[in-house]
Amino acid sequence: MHPYQIILTTCPGSEIAEQIAQVLVEEGLAACVNILPPMRSIYTWRGAVESATEHLLLIKCLSQRYAVIEERLRSMHPYEIPEIIAIPIVQGLPDYLAWLNQPDKT
Numbered sequence: 099m100h101p102y103q104i105i106l107t108t109c110p111g112s113e114i115a116e117q118i119a120q121v122l123v124e125e126g127l128a129a130c131v132n133i134l135p136p137m138r139s140i141y142t143w144r145g146a147v148e149s150a151t152e153h154l155l156l157i158k159c160l161s162q163r164y165a166v167i168e169e170r171l172r173s174m175h176p177y178e179i180p181e182i183i184a185i186p187i188v189q190g191l192p193d194y195l196a197w198l199n200q201p202d203k204t
Contacts, residue, residue, distance in 0.1 A: 100186035102198050103164065105157040107171055108139060108181050115153040118174050122157060127167050129198045132156040158198060161186065 105128075109115040112133070119131035134154040141148055159167060161184070168182050187195070 099161060100188055101161055102187040102195055103159060103161045103184045104187060105159065105167055106181065106183045107155045108152040109155060110150065110152060110176060112153055114176060115155055119155060121174065122167065122170065127163050127170060128157045128159040130158045160198060
């Protein structure tokens with residue numbers, strides 16, 4: 099298991115995206131959350147092809163925090179089944195990865 103990861107989630111608007119990002123960083127669950135500009139998602143839901151404008155969040159954190167972040171996202175997210183996907187960070191700038199361990203101590 100890699101010690102660092104990026105968790106992806108999508109949100110229906112910028113307000114909820116900013117709220118989720120703020121909470122994750124303030125609670126020390128994530129070192130950084132990037133909110134990407136609006137994008138178009140096309141997907142199937144309950145047998146129909148749907149289309150929506152969403153914002154993608156890139157949540158940079160320690161892998162050991164995944165379960166807590168997943169629980170926190172589910173509690174704040176408006177979607178019935180939110181996208182919550184973790185991707186391991188296999189390499190990175192050593193100083194940046196060290197910062198992920200202690201973002202408030204640099």
